[in-house]
Amino acid sequence: MIMTEFEQFRYTLEHESIPKWFYSSPVAFINAVTDKGGKFFSDLYVLFAPVTDGSYSEKDFGIIPKKVKSDDLNMYIIIAEMPEPTAMTLCRRVYFCYEEKTKCVKYYTSEFTADGDYMICSWTDDRVHENYGKAPLSDPKEFRYAAEMFLKYVEKNNV
Numbered sequence: 001m002i003m004t005e006f007e008q009f010r011y012t013l014e015h016e017s018i019p020k021w022f023y024s025s026p027v028a029f030i031n032a033v034t035d036k037g038g039k040f041f042s043d044l045y046v047l048f049a050p051v052t053d054g055s056y057s058e059k060d061f062g063i064i065p066k067k068v069k070s071d072d073l074n075m076y077i078i079i080a081e082m083p084e085p086t087a088m089t090l091c092r093r094v095y096f097c098y099e100e101k102t103k104c105v106k107y108y109t110s111e112f113t114a115d116g117d118y119m120i121c122s123w124t125d126d127r128v129h130e131n132y133g134k135a136p137l138s139d140p141k142e143f144r145y146a147a148e149m150f151l152k153y154v155e156k157n158n159v
Contacts, residue, residue: 003087004052004087005050005052006049006050006052007086007087007090009048009049009050010049010090011087011089011090013044013048014082014090014091014094014109015089015109015123015129016127018094018107019107019123019125019127020127022096022105022107023105023107023125026096026098026103026105027098029096030076030078030096030098033063033078033080033096034063034065034078037058037061037063038057038058038059038060038061038062038063039058040061040063041056041058041060041061041080041082042055042056042057042058042060042061056083060082060083061080061081061082061083062079062080062081063078063079063080063081064078064079064081065077065078065079066078066079066143066147068147068151070151072101073099073100073101073102073151073154074099074100074101075097075098075099075100075147075150075151075154076097076098076099076100077095077096077097077098077143077146077147077150078095078096079093079094079095079143080093080094080095080096081093082094085111085112087112088111088112088113088114089111089112090111090112091109091110091111091112092110092111092112092118093109093110093139093142094107094108094109094110095107095108095109095110095143095146095150097146097147097150099150099154102154102157102158104150104153104154104157104158105125106122106124106149106150106153107122107123108120108121108122108146108149108150109121109122109123110135110142117134117135118134118135118142119131119132119133119134119135120132120133120134120135120142120145120146120149122149132145132149
């Protein structure tokens with residue numbers, strides 16, 4: 001399936017630009033997203049998206065901040081609910097993960113697939129795409145799955 005210019009812009013934003021900005025300055029990025037909410041993302045479309053018949057407003061994005069404690073770790077996970085995907089690999093949700101003590105950072109995505117399901121993936125700070133398989137069906141289970149993967153990542157990188 002060929003993406004429209006608008007869908008291609010969205011793909012680039014979700015899979016290249018946003019992860020790059022997030023990894024380069026995670027605390028500032030998280031603060032900006034939590035401060036501006038959905039307007040953070042809608043402003044990106046207003047400023048940078050190609051001129052088309054469609055666009056997104058701040059109401060099309062949901063921001064859910066979470067704090068998860070595990071032993072002496074403080075993990076901050078910002079869930080960004082994205083507009084409904086209209087093409088494969090676009091995201092319904094992204095997870096911005098940051099651990100305060102270790103400074104570990106991870107960007108996870110819930111990406112639309114050809115069969116109508118979603119896959120949990122991530123982009124690393126050196127632009128490597130990782131696929132973790134089919135996403136859980138419920139939103140809470142998907143969040144727990146992403147949080148557990150991030151905890152394992154933090155523990156693995158904290159030795």
